[in-house]
Amino acid sequence: MNRFDYVRPRTVAEAVAAAAVPGSAYLAGGTNLLDLMKIGVARPDRLIDLNYLPGLDVIETLPDGAVRIGTQVRNADLAHDRDFRERFPAVAEALLSGASAQLRNAATVGGNLLQRTRCAYFQDTASACNRRSPGSGCDALGGENRLHAVLGWSEHCIATHPSDFCVPLVALGAVVEIEGPQGRREISLSDFHLLPGTTPERESVLTPGELIVALRLPADAAGFAAHARYVKLRERTSYAFAVVSAAAALRMEGGRIVEARLALGGVAAKPWRAEAAEAALAGCLPDADAFRRAADVALEAARASGDNAFKIGLARRIAIRALTLAAAGTPERTPALPASPFAPITGGLHV
């Protein structure tokens, strides 16, 4: 990798000031950035290390009942936090379905939101990629694109966002708190990531120097705890990115769906909240017909970007599965194979 300066700020203000210098990058868990530096995709001149900033690794309940998660909270710590898991079981399940135990111990909340696509052409510096090198083209078009986007893509970029964590978060209306040179602001996670359009290099709304400091789940998000699941289709049982995934959360009263939340993963450059499908479910009985209709609505605009037409059908099916499992009720314990269609083998170990 290239030679770079290493800066260790003591306060958020110092970090933001340090990052204002062009060529800077924040270093959190490093599970994605360091890999990208090793293969030459990221070549920052300065790394601003967030790991020594005080107060960013706290999970707290706010007076209004919302939960605020510091950006440096590790994936594993969040997933295994008892209160958090009870209130947001689908988020915990998504976290535990991602990567490996070692990576989850290092990866952070903020870093997860900002992880880069797994598109092979983005990672291969000899390939044309508008996201990595604006204006160079997109070699994923017409290339190895079995797992690429079926929603929200453009001729300029067909990459997907790989996060599991973000999928239930966006369904539950999470809010991102941002600190920057212009002060503090916050934005709904639904609006945080950008679709490629003609500027795929712009992956989120963050402007240079801005830092995610926390993530907030509103108080009402806990109202789905009894019926919330994340399901993830993978090419091996564990330690693989989603081919497609879905988070479903239902608020039920008297056997009917009062409010539904549904989001899809692995289908677009952002975690894909399916609001029209959610609306279609409100007031319905939680049955197969309703779920099928909702899934159809969710995938209405889907189209293949390459050899991936099969993903549209799979996304529909995984949405139905997630809704079905959510309707059946959140299991008492996080499944031993989190988010897997497969039940644990009897006697298997809990992760």
Next chain:
Amino acid sequence: MSDANRSRHGSSIGQPVTRRDGMQKVTGQARFAADNNPAGLLYAALATSKIALGRVAFLDVAAARAHPGVVEVMVQENRPALAQHPDDKSVPFSFKMDLLQDDRVRYAGQPIAVVIAETLEAATEGAALLAPRYEAEPVEVTLDAAGAYVPETVGVGAPAEMRHGDVEAGLGSAAFRIEATYETPLQFHNAMEPHAVVAAWDGDALSLDMPTQGLALTQMRLASLFGIRMQDIHIRTPFIGGGFGSKLLSGPQVLGILAARLVGRPVKLVLTRAQMYGPVSHRSPTRQTLRMGAAADGGLTAIHHHLRTATSRFDDFLEPSGGVSHSLYAAPAIATTTEAVRLDTGTPGFMRAPGEASGSIALESAMDEMAAACGMDPLEFRLRNYAEVEPVSGKPFSSKALRECYTEGAARFGWAGRPLEPRQMRDEDGMLVGWGLGTATFPAMMFQGEARAVLRRDGTGVMESGTHEMGQGAWTAFAQIAADSLGLSLDQLEFRAGNSDLPNAGIAGGSAHTATAGSAIHSAGGQAIERLTELAVADPRSPLFGAGNVGVVARDGRLVRRDDDSRSESYSDILGRAGLDMVEGRGSAAADPAVAERYAMHAHGAVFAEVKVDPDLGQIRVTRLVGAFAAGRIINPRLVRSQYYGGMIWGLSFALQERAAIDPRTGRVMNADLAEYHVPVNADVPSVEAILVAEEDPYVNALGVKGVGEIGITGTAGAIANAVWHATGVRVRHFPIALEDITGALEA
């Protein structure tokens, strides 16, 4: 049979001894090649080609040289001279190498320069700064490439075409026929330890720490390349982090040695994971068409196994997939034919069960389809076509307990009661459940090997043989053989191995290392005991005087009269009285052509698989694997089971996961890392069992052992594919089986 029953009294062979190196491995104490850091060490990093065909037009050597810490950049112009062209293949089992001999590029990932620096980081960045420019030419990297030809040989000199009986007549007379084409992908070697070398020159003497599966062959090739004497090349390879056929001598390792020559200091070169996907060989893709016929009673009338595979544009290795059809099932007519294309990839090579693995998945799938066409249970069908003699050659088998493998495996798995029709079984969660079977087979081979044994006056022994510990536990098994051959317990034996200064143990390949080096060790120990016996029986002062050679056995550090346990003498006493510090024995082993002329020699097995498939989502999980294998005498059941587990898990990988994603436009591998090139994780292998089926083979070699390293991958992949069909009713004929193969077929 329990492990305890397997061994003779007082014998090490047959005991489930734990690995001698186990504690070192699990505590991180085992030193692999790249763990060596001699004084003055420099680090080398490869720059590799991003194009697959063409030439390197420009390298920014000045930028790399200017990077702080960079010592030298090795390119075509300053690469030290070689005594032999890198394309020369005069040494057995060798392939053409890319050693910066010109500016041509013949595959993606080919080394095009080496940057040598004070730190690994500086070398790596130096290599990036070379920013090569290329003149690229159009590439062909798929089996659909033009210019198919009929080769003369496949594998290492095996005939590419074989015809036995009249296949067309057999097909014509058949009551049931199938014809099906199966495709397997290009797969890359991913041993845990990447290829590495630490090289240091002293004049024309070369000292190397490097993993190799063939110490002597590596010495020979290096001697030819550098024009130096074999005995001036000292290779230490105490531990190898997996070889699987990729670790004879590779081009990148030679580049590390050249770099050390260029800078006059020790140099370390370790491939990155991504650099494994190019210059260190791979398993080529195959497209295999099986035509089979069976009579009304299920007896096969003909098998035609046609193979289309690929080698590189510039060198030859053709995956010999058809070979399995020569030896496995009885049919009056069997033919194998081959066609090949040349691709702009690195040269394929030996990858665990080369030919048998890819051939088995096609043959076992076809056998399953044929059984279904006949309306027979797959096990019943295989038993109906059981080969009592090797079908093509007509030779008897030196031993063959395959029937027992079927019986013991089926009983353990619970095969009885399997519904004939697919899609009949579900679990309590609604998952589709399927059971499949595959027959495992691998030839029992031998190479040439040597060993030296010493019995010392203090009653201890030494065995020396330049054997290779690749993680399979070879040294533990060899020590057991050595201890028995010298009549010593394991703790009285010093076993020396993993060093080119020791007797040549042959290669660790072809699942023949134990047979080869083990036989040599057995013979060396026997000779040392013979020498000692001569001393004792000729000496009137010995209680063994007059016992004669045949009248003495070696046991617990003593020679004992065979007919009278009370008359014995310790090794120490015999040597002491003779005034000797030691006696020595030398042993060698090689295949006996007379035996090979008379007998067909193969290990066999039966693998049973259970899969569960999500009926809506298509995700597949192998929930149970049971393999029963017969491979002659078992030296160490614990180690052998591990070999079978590893092979079976690789079979799972073959059926469901492994595939190189090569962009046909550029020839570049787009998943050259272990995040995207999938191999099984623990959660993919919930239950795997290996049963050791008893088999005695009086012919195969002095020890009666057959290889166990590769057979596990055969049979397994087919068993899983067959189980997927049984679960879903969907017959997928290209591998790995993907989600959409299942859901797509269910939707259609």
